[in-house]
Amino acid sequence: MAGTGADTPRERYRAQVREEIKAHAWDQIATAGASALSVNAIAKRMGLSGPALYRYFAGRDELITELVRDAYRSLADTLGAAAAEGADLAGLAHVLREWALADPQRYFLIYGTPVPGYRAPEDTTAIADEVMRTLVDACAALAPAGPETPQAPFATHLLGHRGWAGDQPAPPEVLHRFLAFWTRLHGVLSLELAGHFTGMGFRPALLFEAELEGLLAPRF
Amino acid sequence: MAGTGADTPRERYRAQVREEIKAHAWDQIATAGASALSVNAIAKRMGLSGPALYRYFAGRDELITELVRDAYRSLADTLGAAAAEGADLAGLAHVLREWALADPQRYFLIYGTPVPGYRAPEDTTAIADEVMRTLVDACAALAPAGPETPQAPFATHLLGHRGWAGDQPAPPEVLHRFLAFWTRLHGVLSLELAGHFTGMGFRPALLFEAELEGLLAPRF
DNA sequence: AGGTTCCGTGATACCTTCTAACGAAAGCGT
């Protein structure tokens, strides 16, 4: 993270204002959701007039895209740092949960309801792949990966279709565990963050833990 | 479902227009998402002027709330009908998946990104509970429910906190299976519908099937 | 057939995104 490419004072100022805009945007998203994000409201809170922000972002969509990119970057860095410090799959699961609970709307910005027409830009999906790779690696490093049950059509399916986006091929059991890890934890997390467990009177953290426990077993 | 309470021609007309409005709203949601739903656009497509629709819905929020209610109603009826025809837990899982695939945005309207401030009205949550109950019943009817592993802190936790909203108490193993069923299938479905599996080159249906298979096992 | 109720309209206020044109400020090169 040497230089962010801001040498001239103009570029330094520009980058600073961009960050300030994004900070206000995150504030607004955290309290009212991404759909309520208003360029005008951000400008007013910064003491500027509406169109001023269009010097820094082409429009609302580009601002949100940038926020999505930053969210992915934050998740990839958080998981990557934990993995670098020796966290195993269980550790990454807890890091993921903490990251999601810290800012639910940030989590939903990534894994929430998609906008039908939207296509994430290339570099954003690259960061998403980085997240995947960290988790796949943790799955690969986890266990001897006991052979799956005889009847495992999905594993044989993965055998032919494993790997994506120039990824180093992983054994189908590893990929299967990764997919189960991802989808199960996302299932618990997203329903918890959306408040679908409120009123049921149990602690979602324990359900998360129980699911994680099952994921770590030789046969998950 | 005898009479919907529309006796006078006025009420019949009113109900009909309301349904037409909602039909256009669903159309719009399916193609552009709920956040892009526009009362004005619906009015114009119906050959009406903007404010006309405010005779039928207090505002955009009430219209969306009504759509959420209808979505829950549709899901509850679909699952309930399948259960009444003898579908077991696996059958309900497939019915759920078909229902979700038929209109992803309808699924996300229920289980997608929540609006931070929003609280669903009483009757809507009642329908949501109806969905839960159908699934819990199917879980209860499924198996002898082999005792869980010795180390099952979540099951003992459920023992003290089981049941919600005036529900007949179910054994903790049943509740645990229900929660795993719900969260795991939602995890696969929501990520699939959001397009997070595109480019990975495997068939989500098989992952769904594999997860379902695990859910049906004596020890899931 | 008369009276009342309801429907749809246009006008209006206020919000939003976003473009265009202008003035001012700041950096850059000489």
Add this chain to the structure above:
DNA sequence: ACGCTTTCGTTAGAAGGTATCACGGAACCT
């Protein structure tokens, strides 16, 4: 240090959104 150039922030305005209001007309009910 001065001038040129680039950039910034502004106001004005178009286009579209939600939502309220008052009014004319149609439909219903008695």
